[in-house]
Amino acid sequence: MNALYALIMVLALVIIPLLGAGAAGWHALFGVVLPYLAFTVFVLGFLYRVVKWGRSPVPFKIPTTGGQQESLPWIRQNRIDSPSTKTGTVIRMILEVLLFRSLFRNTRVRLFKDETQLSYGSSKFLWLGALAFHVSFFVILARHMRFFTEPVPALFNWIETLDGIMQVGVPVLFATEIVILLALAYLFLRRVLVPQLRYISLPTDYFALFLLFAIVISGILMRYFVRADIVDIKTLTMGLIQLQPEVPESIGALFYTHLFLVCSLLVYFPWSKLMHLGGVFLSPTRNMPNDNRMRRHVNPWNYPVKLHTYEEWEDEYRDKMKEAGIPVEKE
Amino acid sequence: MAQTPSPDNLVQSIDYTPPRKNWLDNVPPEFRLGNFSYPAKAGELESFFGYEGAKEWSPMDEDWQLPENWQEIIYEGFRERLEKYRSLKVFMDICVRCGACADKCHYFIGSGDPKNMPVLRAELLRSIYRKDFTTVGKILGRLNGGRALTQDVLKEWFMYFYQCTECRRCSLFCPYGIDTAEITMMARELMNLLGIQTNWIMGPVTNCFNVGNHLGIPPHTFKDIVDFMVDDIEDITGKRIEVPLNKKGADILFVTPSGDYFADPGTYTFMGYLMLFHELGLDYTMSTYAAEGGNFGLFTSQEAMKRLNAKIYAEAERLGVNWILGGECGHMWRVLHQYMDTMNGPADFLSVPRNPITGTVFHNAKSTGMVHITEFTADLIKNNVLTLDPSRNDNKVVTYHDSCNPSRGMGLLEEPRYVLNNVCNQFFEMPEQTIREQTFCCGSGAGLNNDEFTEMRMRGGMPRANAVKHVHDKHGVNMLSCVCAIDRAALPPLMNYWVPGVDVTGVHELVANALVMRGEKERETDLRGEPLPGKED
Incomplete structure (x- = not known):
């Protein structure tokens, strides 16, 4: 049911540009106004969310330690999973962000019920699927930079060459296009097929996947099947980036659909779980x-609390303590 | 008291298939004896928190008699905590529900209840957050996974945030480090605002604040207990030892959880500390005011935690010690390592801890001024200052249970292992997915070690017990060692239930068994009064 809601929403997002840019021919709206708007919402929204998080302080230093702490000099510390230095922490973060x-x-x-036996197997598929999706996504994003740069920097050309290294088909098939489709399919199927995941999945979880699917598919259609005029599209994209928008007449509805879906993603991004990026x-x-006992962490809102002081406490127990021969402050 | 099902029946009852109905359609949770903890006493809520209007109630009641404006109280409390804790705010926003955490939780593994998947446990709170604190949530409502805050939601919170031991195992596997312990703490704080709290947490908190330890043992009784142990030690070793209490000007203040001097087998570990300190001629003292290392405030609210923890530094300052040594306890070390200095520091009246016997300076504790006893003992052994006879532990085939907090909230992994390997000859590790940073909880942490919760404790402890069973069958392991007082209380019944024939010990009990003291008589028994290997006749 949740997947169905999401599918309907994404289909609606596909139909809007088909009608608006295709049938009604509002190219300036879909080619210029909405992209500017979406980009602004994305940037401001992203900043707003990060600033909002940042405004809440971190009262306590609570690293989850994944290895041996720094203690005695002859005990080998795990400097990455239990880092006690800035460098170690940065390395931990880099490995987390780039390699998951x-x-x-x-x-x-x-659980083998008859033998009452639990076993734990390594399970790398989710890691592989997630990494495949994210890497492909960023490679595809980098490839698209050719639409926003003139001359195109060598880096983007290299990435494109690398991505097409299989040298299959005309135009050359990009590996990332296959990988991202497979990865998205995997991420979707596990949500539907694994009962626990189906149980926890919200419409928004499917929505993000379907929206990405739609973006990728519309992109692939344009490249291989319903060829779009690259030169005209670049005129449009360069116009956008140079703040001198120009709308070539020949651009078709498929391109506007692709663009509108990307705009939808940009607008949706800051308000959704996709903000895990930030x-x-x-x-x-x-x-x-993990240097808690070496360097004191300050809690900005630390406040005095009601205590039961030693003096009060001794007053309550002094007689008994003296009887038992325990030293007291006041005789 | 509810009848706990037999191990076979319990295993057969585990069903990982989630219900068909959407969890957002509030289904009130089914409270039955064995799956929840009794509520706190009204008097204790009043005396500790100054909470007014506390009632006697039961989670099994249909109507919880909440204050009229209870939703407002929760919203206000939630808003305040979102502004105070970046962790809460970020963790509410960034979960993608990938499900990597799902089967990492011992309560999920042992119960199959989908709301025990860490992701869904957090969603119980997130669904309210999304509806009432996010723009999109206000517009999209249920499509965005939002739902209204009703009494049934609150019942779910009580059920499932008191079925979480704050062990952080899920946090290790989360790609964003979302820490359910943090979420559970916040949810418990929110429920606190309505006077919803459990007896087994509130009792120790009140005792610790008023008397000085969780168990409410007053100073003179504490001394009686210590004297009793000193007698036992004399019987076993022939050595009469002194235990300084509240001694001003000592070099070191020693603080340990009250579980260590309250019940077996913790008491043997406590005797172990005393024998070790005596043998070293250590200039130390214990305190009858700061007579608790553990801190059930951690399971209540940060304010309660701070109020209880404050005693340790206050007493160290009053007694004029140079540094503090801490005994074997799990959650106690989470507080000491990650919270104490921030909450009640800076401890500028302390020096950088220095082992007076070996001269080793503990640079890793230079700010907090507090050292873990296994760091201390590992240093002693490394410097060869102890005479050890590990063969005295030869009738024990030992494995080691990493407590959740020292492993995932501190990184204390090698120190206890180094000590163990020097005091016993037969040591075997459990499978790697169940130890060190991946360790499984005893099933009774975070204030859940109460009798009425036994069925869930046996369920939650199943993964731990199963790993013990593995080494019990394979290597004949008969002794489960640990550095945690809750473990020493919780693991014996767990072993009895799942792996009969395995006993539980603290690390320093084994140390004291092996410790050859100057001028001691030839020992016939270990600290438990069981014959030593070769003295069985």
Whole structure:
């Protein structure tokens, strides 16, 4: 049911540009106004969310330690999973953000009821699927930079060459297009097929996946099947980036659909779970060093609390203490 | 008291298939004896928190008689905590529900209840957050996974945030480090605002504040207990030892959980500390005011935690010690390592801890001024200052249970292992997915070690027990060692239920068994009065 709601929403997002830019021909709206609007919402929204997180203090230093602490000099510390220095913490974060180190630990438990036996197997598929999706996404994003740069920097050309290294088909098939489709399919199927995941999945979880699917598919259609005029599209995109928008007449509805879906993603992004992109950097269990007993962490809102002082306490127990021969302050 | 099902029946009852109905359609949770903890006494809520209007109630009641404006109280409390804790705010926003945490929770593994998946446990809170604190949530409502705050939601909170031991195992596997312990703490704080709290937490908190320890043992009784142990030690070793209490000007203040001097097998570990300190001629003292290392405030609210913890530094300052040594306890070390200095520091009246016997300076504790006893003992052994006869532990085949907090909230992994390997000859590790940073909870942490909760404790402890069973069957392990007082209380019944034939010990009990004291008589028994290997006749 939840998946169905999400599918309907994404289909609606596909129909809007088909009608608006296709049938009604509002190219300026879909080619210029909405992209500017979406980009603004994305940037401001993203900043707003990060600033909002940042305005809440971190009262306690609470790293989740994943290895041996720094203690006696002859005990080998795990400097990455239990870092006590800034460098170690930065390395931990880099591995987390770029390589999904925590997800790499993933295991799967199985219960054999008749033998009352639990077993834990390594389970790397989620890690692989997640990494495949994210890497493909960023490569595809980098490839698209050719639409916003002139001359195109060498880096983007290299990435494109690398992505098409299989040299299959005309135009050359990009590996990331296949990978991202497979990864999205995997991420979707596990949500539907694994009962626990189906149980926890919200419409918004499916919505993000379907929206990405729609973006990728519309992109692939344009490249291989319903060829779009690259030169005209670049005229439009360069116009956008140079703040001198120009709308070539020949651009078709498929391109506007692709663009509108991307705009939808940009607008949706800051208000959704997709903000894990920004949030992961602010997670106190990962971005803080395990140096708690070496360097004091200050809680900005630390306040005095009601205590039961030694003096009050001794008043209550003095006689008994003296009788038992325990030293007291006041005889 | 509810009848706990037999191990076979319990295993057969585990069903990982979630119900068909959407969890957002509030289904009130089914409270039955064995799956919840009794509520706190009204008097204790009043005396400790100054909470007014506390009632006697039961979670099994249909109507919880909440204050009229209870939703407002929760919203206000939630808003305040979102502004105070970045962790809460970020963790409410960034979960993608990937499900990596789902089967990492011991309560999920042992119960199959989908609301024990860490992701869904957090969603119980997030669904309210999304509806009432986010723009999109206000517009999209249920499509965005939001739902209204009703009494049934509150019942779910009570059920499932008191079925979480704040062990942080899920947090280790989360790609964003979302820490359910943090979420559970916040949810418990929110429920506190309505006077919803459990007896087994509130009792110790009140005792610790008023008397000085969780168990409410007053100073003179504390001394009686210590004297009794000194007698036992004399019987076993022939050595009469002194235990300084409230001694001003001592070098070191020693603080340990009250569980260590209250019940077996913790008491043997306590005797172990005393024998070790005597043998070293250590200039130390214990305090009858700060007579508790543990801190059930951690399971209540940060304010309660701070109020209880404050005694340790206050007493160290009053007695004029140079540094503090802490005994074997799990959650106690979470507080000491990650909270104490921030809450009640800076401890500028202390020096950087220095082992007076070996001269080793504990740079890793230079700010907090507090050292873990296994760091201390590992240093002693490394410097060869102890005479040890590990063969006295030869009738024990030992494995080691990492407590959740020292492993995932501190990183204390090698120190106890180094000590164990020097005091016993037969040591075997459990499977790697169940130890060190991946360790499984005893099933009774975070204030859940009460009798009425036994069925859930046996369920939650199943993964731990199962790993013990593995080494019990394979290597004949008969002794489960640990550095935690809750473990020493919780693991014996757990072993009895799942792996009969395995006993539980603290690390320093084994140390004291192996410790050859100067001028001691030839020992016939270990600290438990059981014959030593070769003295069985």
